[in-house]
Amino acid sequence: MARVGVEVSIALSEAVGLCNADVIAAYPITPQTHIVEHLAEMVADGELDAEYIPVESEHSALSACLGSAAAGARTFTATAGQGLELMHEVLYVASSMRLPVIMAVANRALSGPLSVWGDHSDVMSCRDIGWIQIFTENGQEVVDNAICSFKIGEDKRVLLPVMVHLDGFHLSHVIEPIDMPERAQVDAFLSVNDYPYALNPDNPHAMGDFAPPVVFTEAKWAQEQDFQKSKAVILEVWKDFEKQFGRSYKPVETYRTEGAENLLFTMGSFSETAMAAIDKMRDDGMSVGLVRLRLWRPFPFEELRDAVKDAKNLIVLDRALSIGGPGGPVCSEIKAALYPLEKKPKIVSIIGGLGGRDITVANFEDIMKRGLEIAEKGSPNEYEIYGVRA
Amino acid sequence: MKHFIEIRWHGRGGQGAVTSAELIAQAAIGKGKYAQAFPSFGPERRGAPVQSFNRISDDKPIRERSGISEPDIVVVLDPSLVIIGNVISGLKEGGTLIINTTKPLDYFVSEYGDRWKIATVDATAIAKELLGVNIVNTTMLGALIKATGLAGIEDFEEPLKHRFGKLAAKNMAAMKKALEETAVKELKVG
């Protein structure tokens, strides 16, 4: 394994190359563009034996991926923000037809006003699409989880599309040290895609029938049950990954939560800055820790409940706004997950980091302080937007 | 040198400020350090003032991913930016300011006084002479090495090869020439 200084987007493309993707169909959109540009380059240079389909829209990108995955090819695409929105209806089809498409999303705000910068609005519009969704915090995690995604999605017990989220710019455009796996290691970890229902003249399947009301509910229930079962495979794949590569991943990860009364909750690349803030606050004598969600879907109810069981206060940072709703979308889900518990922390919804707005270590300290103040004194509002100017 | 430093590069779109940041990060990572490089996340086009950033840590993985507003080092790739751009914004007391300029070092010393270590080099002339183009990204890396000792010139061999291929040698020559020609005004100690 060689440690290299490389842009995260490039490292991700290289990882997709190490996984021997067969078909890549993609459309350029900031901040995802470097990923697919580099893949196109790898194909053009003969470094990756794949078909690169430079489609005319994201809708067609994912549609071409459906066709490719249905034909049994290992299939990858990447998008961001508006592109993910344009794919929206196709997203549901990929999961309900059980096509293991792997997609990287360089998370970006949604128009309008037009913003190419990062937040989680695009993710939050895709909560119910039936894709396995993994969040990453640094380049290494992006590379590792891209590799895991193929193994998870293509597993015959799973057969589901997987999304790897990397925050736009804050992750996609950063050059940092990444241990790039060796090809032999990846080959040993990942077997060749063997999609059991591939479009094949020797064994013709009809894929994509319509379902009358008498079977639709059952079809969705079957999908949901299989989706829930995928969690065991995800855990298994992460364990295998640890054996092979030495790095481990969990659905919910914590940082210095031992004995902490007050927990901060984050998802994505801001978690690293938040860790630095936790260090500082701990040094200042505060009883704080950090909980980070890695597995967004299937939602890890048990692991989350366990991670926050001893806390008094939980301050949740969302990078998306549910306009007219109950607060940050992630916070809403956390509230729902913890509601049945007798003993649960007070939960405060803070929204920040919208459309590329930075959150520094000092800002995180502020957020924590303000959150605890709300937890103690209450607030007339369902949530608070951090740092909004009047 | 401190164990953890932050650098801000000022250039114009197309001058290679992003490449400079990338190369120093790769040189540092190649030496086993931790480093980040990232551009200003904007839609700037060719010619527009742009920034890029580095974090370099000797011994610990870098956690912060936010922007850099109080750098230890500022490098200015385009002489005209000194006048129009707010290049000294947030530069820490005792930090280092490195400028591509035809003006003598003393001009900036008298301008900025003793707040920062100041280094100057006519990188444009070097780049034009040795590379044939007015792209000073690698040349200014020579000035950065001279002024800060952040890395050795040999640390750039691999990153340059990787980035420039056949043109690596020419860029190395430009870097070396800048290393020789950069004038540095040290801070008074104490």
Add this chain to the structure above:
Amino acid sequence: MTPGCIVSEPGNASQYKTGDWRSQLPVHNFKKCIKCGLCYVFCPEACINETKEGFFEADLFYCKGCGICAHECPTGAIVMKDEEEK
């Protein structure tokens, strides 16, 4: 239920009886039939089959009674009759 509602039995719609949709049925007069097969070609239901003798006949399990065969028959060998009358 197969994952993704995949159907693994090609052409199994042929189990579905569309003959119930019919209010008229084609009656073939083999005396007039010249065995040209046009009725077979033009049947939207793919339900006209060749008999051993080379005549053509509609499979009433599928025939919806559209009348195209009768209309296109060059010799008038097929006539449409109301189901009630048959």
Add this chain to the structure above:
Amino acid sequence: MQNYSVFVPKLLPKRELFAPGHRGCIGCGEALAVRLATKAMDENTIIVNATGCMEIIASQYPYTSWRLPWIHTLFENTAAVASGVESAIKVLKRKKRIEDRDIKIVAIGGDGATVDIGLQALSGAMERGHNFTYICFDNEAYMNTGIQRSSATPFGASTTTSPAGKVGKGQFSWKKDMPAIAVAHNIPYVATCCPSYPFDMIEKVGKALAADGPAYIHCLSVCPTGWRCATEDTVKIGRLAVETGVFPLYEVVNGQYKMSMETPELKPLREYTSLQRRFRHLTEESLDLIQERVQLEYNKIAERAACAPKLEK
């Protein structure tokens, strides 16, 4: 019917790759067209189907009318899905993960899926040069949702969203020239066909499948339900569409137009429109206007065909 065809039917392959038991309307011209198209195909064919009548009538879970590998995903993305299938087959053959044999990819959709909502995806797929055949089964309106106008609906036709009323005169725009749009993509093969001319149609589908690159076929599919005509008239009306010049049959091979049959004198438009109640409201004046336009459009195609040999020199 021309004489030659009277004697050929028995020679058609008897196997039905599109099985009986589908739920198409009585007298469905599109089901007939699909069935005839499959006569040009063999088992090594993968069908990509857009949402629409053809998908609904042939694929109610847990049934399928298709005896070929078949996939349906959405309404507007069929050509894109076909792009993915084609690329996957290509790379899997190259990597020896599947047997190296000639597998044809055929995308099918109605006029709504083709000339309206799916036009972008189709344009993209044709422009990129995927080796596939796209067949548009044009029944001149959104029949699946109940006879709403599309941009392939002919001028004057009354549909539920271009109704004839006290003021409205039915469809207010002229039928989009989709074959010309396909031709503009410089693809090797474009053709029009109609199941009323079954052997012409089967031959054209065969040529499309054999073409090296994207091929586009525009097939007029009479819809007794939407056109409000007698079910037994399906084939007859298709024939009249050709004979009146409303729907000329031609091929465009590598950019060169060729008329499929000589029709020195077109039959009067009224022979065609009078059989369909979608045109019932049209005044003599409107019919004259349409007649004029039909001749104009027909002449355009005929002229393109006429100048083709010159190009060959």
